[in-house]
Amino acid sequence: MKSLLKLHSLKGFLRPSLPSAIAHGLPGRQSSHFTYVPDTVAEAEGETVRQNLFQSINSALDFALATDDSAVIFGEDVGFGGVFRCTVGLQDKYGKDRVFNTPLCEQGIAGFAIGVAVGGATSIAEMQFADYIFPAFDQIVNEAAKYRYRSGNLFDCGKLTIRAPCGAVGHGALYHSQSPEAYFAHTPGLKIVVPRGPIKAKGLLLSCIRDNNPCIFLEPKVLYRSAVEMVPTKEYTLPLSTADVLDEGDDITLLGWGTQVHVLREVAQIARQQLNLSCEVIDLVTILPWDRQTVFNSVKKTGRLIIAHEAPITNGFGAEIAAAVQNECFLHLEAPIERVCGFDTPFPHVFEPFYLPDKWRCFSAVKKLLNY
């Protein structure tokens, strides 16, 4: 399926709207570390509806089932609507043979999901939390990622998509907060996508489902309810491996994905107000294969790069980007590339505010690079 929202129209399609973000208060028992910045769409994109992230994902899944009779959705507790409500109503609408619970076993879910795709059907699996994807690591890394290559393209599981809620949520501690994208980014054959909000999530998830490669779709769970946007009601896809330049700027490039994008947008705003700096904020969107050109172009323009992600710093995906950028943009760099990330510790419970690469840590990095 062709993308309905063409790449060149994206810049106008996604406009920042800071004031309204503040109106969308944030849930959770702790105050959040970010202010959500909703995307908006041009009127030309047609009818829109107010949806949060879980609702837009539900809408994408609805279209996936409606347009492809072979598509099935399964995982732990997806039948009644899912613990995050992403599959709500789908079993009633499409039947128990298309939206169903599996036994509680992640390696089984992943293996089963691969088999469904090998059998020629569209396979949409859910891991209840990205923290629990590791039992399925072997199936994903040794099997799904290598299926096409090892068989000489005789067999593939391209119709497979694995969805998993990821990221910090305020109080998720060790096993309800992880961002495992870097583990998978070391695996040729996979595509890894992280949306920053409802509009992106709907289009990207449909793209993943229809892409002919196994995809891992990581959904920042803190946004499920807190991120609200006016989402086009129509069916649309958005391109994979294409980063979004959200705020254009000349002084420094701020790169992140998922929830962290919203942290960085606020950092850009603070930097403008306090330092009169113009920051270019980029949402990487796809971790693998990542949009190197957009990042390189930006760094060549600004000469400075900060990469921020929630996952631990050592061997996080920021390391890959930093290495590639220094290799490609060496003569343009005016300061070392800075990574602002989670610390090299497990994700803690009560210390979450001190663990996350929040706006003040990112802002501090901006000042550091500026004064280098």
Next chain:
Amino acid sequence: MAGRLSWSAANVARRSFGLQLRGRRQAQLINSRTLSSALGEEQPNFPGSRSKWTEKLEFVQPDLYDGIPVYRVMNRKGEIIDPAYDPKLEKDTLVKMYKRMTMLNTMDRIMYESQRQGRISFYMTNYGEEGTHIGSAAALDDNDLVYGQYREAGVLMWRGFPLDRFMNQCYGNEGDMGKGRQMPVHYGSTEHKFVTISSPLATQMPQAVGTAYAFKRAQNGLCVICYFGEGTSSEGDAHAAFNFSATLDCQSYFCRNNGYAISTPTSEQYRGDGVAARGPAYGMATIRVDGNDVFAVYNATKAARHLAVTENRPVLIEAMTYRIGHHSTSDDSSAYRSVDEVRHWDSTQHPIARLRAHLVQQGYWNEAQEKEWKDDCKRQVMQSFARAERRQKPGWKALFTDVYDDMPEHLQEQYDYMRSHVEEYEDHYPTKHFAKD
């Protein structure tokens, strides 16, 4: 106490071996309702099980019964034991079964030797397990999808996978449809409905369930069969697969229990009654067969296929065999088992010898045919082998393709880099053995 145990044993027996599988659950429900109303007591109503109360503190012991029996059709002399179970296969089918088994055996001998001579990097023989392959493959529809482990080349042989393709894969030459990427014996074929083998054990098991589920929804009348060894059954994926197949109502399994996982004997692999005993615990119809009896394997697979396709129920078949060969060319099995033990199985229980004895009794085969066929087999394999050895390797660009459906930009750059590197340093790379891109 004795009475309680014998009831349990009878119940286990009924669950495990009952041929009238349809309505089994219903019969049990009626049975327990009758019992409880006779006692005038309410039954336990826990959602997690269906059972009765007991006031006796008794552990269910694993040696409650003598083990699931091994189903056989013919004895070691190739004689049918109970004519009612003779599959009565046509002469042509029987001869074909025999020929494919022996062809596999011939190919194994030649490829094993070629590895010893360093002409291919690795090989795994199928000695002693040829009957499990051919007997089961013959009972399937040729369009049923097969997921294997690595010691099931006979299934491909039965389906007419050409000798050249076996050889091309082992040589990783340009005729290999797998493009030379995997180790030898990792065969795959879309025409022969045989999913490409991968080395990680048991991963194919839950995958087979997923495919069976897709087939069930597509209502294509096909079955999925998944082969694995008893060592593999210890992997978590085996547990996942059994449980998923039962709860999601799909497909069939085929276990080759040959006594060893590399050097590990079954006594260190499990303490229960083999793999078969786990079947009923997952809610699967289960049978254990003599894997050296090609007819027993055939009958069980045929019945299992019928159950799987008509009732969408998983079936577990455990075929008892003995791994006569070494685990692989990287293994010397005399380091952990006696030569006498191997000789015993090779000389007295071999599936090929048993089928040959049966064919001779039927007047379908004789010494002259045997000699002619042996020579013919050897010639065919040697010729194919020579052809494969002469072929060059695929163009090395195939190192970079098929990682994704299309080659992403970064991979294209890596290919371009390697191409110019190889141009500059060509003397240091074996380019002359590889096809030009």
